[in-house]
Amino acid sequence: MQKSKNPFPVVSYLGPEYFCDRKEETKTMIEALTAGRSICLYSIRRLGKTGLIQHVLGKLARKRRYIAVYIDIYDTLDEKDFVNRICSAVLAMLEKKNDNYLKSLSRFFGKFRPKISLDPVTGQPSFELDIRTEQEVRLSLDSLVAIISEQKKNVIIALDEFQQINHYQRKTLSATLRKYIQNVQNLHFIFSGSQRQMLVEMFTSPKQALFRTTQMMPLDKINEKEYYEYIRFHFRQGLRNIPDSIIDEILSWTRIHTYYTQYLCHRLYEKTSKSVREEDLENIKNQIIKENEPMFQNYRRLLSPQQWKLLRAIGQERKVQEPTSKSFIQKYELGSHSTVRLSLKYLEEHELIYAEYENDEIKPNYYVYDLLLAKWIEDLRK
Numbered sequence: 001m002q003k004s005k006n007p008f009p010v011v012s013y014l015g016p017e018y019f020c021d022r023k024e025e026t027k028t029m030i031e032a033l034t035a036g037r038s039i040c041l042y043s044i045r046r047l048g049k050t051g052l053i054q055h056v057l058g059k060l061a062r063k064r065r066y067i068a069v070y071i072d073i074y075d076t077l078d079e080k081d082f083v084n085r086i087c088s089a090v091l092a093m094l095e096k097k098n099d100n101y102l103k104s105l106s107r108f109f110g111k112f113r114p115k116i117s118l119d120p121v122t123g124q125p126s127f128e129l130d131i132r133t134e135q136e137v138r139l140s141l142d143s144l145v146a147i148i149s150e151q152k153k154n155v156i157i158a159l160d161e162f163q164q165i166n167h168y169q170r171k172t173l174s175a176t177l178r179k180y181i182q183n184v185q186n187l188h189f190i191f192s193g194s195q196r197q198m199l200v201e202m203f204t205s206p207k208q209a210l211f212r213t214t215q216m217m218p219l220d221k222i223n224e225k226e227y228y229e230y231i232r233f234h235f236r237q238g239l240r241n242i243p244d245s246i247i248d249e250i251l252s253w254t255r256i257h258t259y260y261t262q263y264l265c266h267r268l269y270e271k272t273s274k275s276v277r278e279e280d281l282e283n284i285k286n287q288i289i290k291e292n293e294p295m296f297q298n299y300r301r302l303l304s305p306q307q308w309k310l311l312r313a314i315g316q317e318r319k320v321q322e323p324t325s326k327s328f329i330q331k332y333e334l335g336s337h338s339t340v341r342l343s344l345k346y347l348e349e350h351e352l353i354y355a356e357y358e359n360d361e362i363k364p365n366y367y368v369y370d371l372l373l374a375k376w377i378e379d380l381r382k
Helices: 023-034 049-061 079-097 106-112 134-149 162-167 173-183 196-204 224-237 244-254 258-271 278-302 305-317 326-331 337-349 371-380
Strands: 039-042 066-072 115-118 125-128 154-160 187-193 215-218 353-356 365-368
Touching: 023 039, 023 049, 023 187, 023 215, 039 049, 039 196, 049 066, 049 154, 049 187, 066 079, 079 125, 079 134, 079 154, 106 134, 134 173, 134 187, 162 187, 162 196, 173 187, 187 196, 196 215, 224 244, 224 258, 244 258, 244 278, 258 278, 278 305, 278 371, 305 337, 305 365, 305 371, 326 337, 337 353, 365 371
Parallel strands: 039 187, 039 215, 066 154, 154 187
Antiparallel strands: 115 125, 353 365
């Protein structure tokens, strides 16, 4: 893994040197996968699921008994997209392990009229099948799994944003995957996603094909003490002195949310060369909010007045446990109880807010999803 000039990666995994904590989560995942259990990993967006998955896959790949494959299916539209994405990723990895492996695939995929080309960006083999029917979806996956079952190694496939399959027109993919989980001894999955309610239902509802097929694993925020030490270590490694009070302010402002903590530290690291000052941090915080302000202002135009008022009210409170309570509605003049319920549903469905249960509470707390939007809303009342 190449050295990074900035030790706070924002959009990609740069290797264990730049990976903060997650020791227990890593241990749990590796223990489950090596014991033959598939995993469902879920959390709110940008909390570090992808980095954790790639960290775990990297550790497994260094062991000679494993072939690890990561696949993001967020932009797939149907089963055909899914099949082509998973075939390309798995077969490209097998090609690395076995010279000229793709040349011997005609016996598995010949009837699906395969087209093999090189991706112009990654240089990896891209595999496309001419799939026309629901039966061909199943048969093509059966062919891929037949190849996997012939391997002497265990194959771990991580399917990120897995809830996307619920948007496919056909609804048979879950049942097909269940068959593989139950019957293929050397194939195990990591299913992950950010639409928590949808994903959890897929694996815990008796009505769903994937019911009880995985070990459920919610992902929480990184331990504050570990994150504190990580920030201090990497600033000092880069010959930048950072006072403890500024690290405290960073973690307070970002609420220890992985993406926002990494992003703020990334910008602050780039901006300073020797010693980090309080005014440096304030300038970066203000600049980040200002850069995103046009998008936030656009929400006011896109949302109905009732939806915007509710979003603003939740943002100004930071967290709200009972947004439909009489006292909350009256405090922010939100209108009728039914209007608030409809607005709450809309904001949650469009991921402008999210609900989270904390400390065994019976009712969830509601938060604005985008922390930067929440900060901008807080500033509106100043």
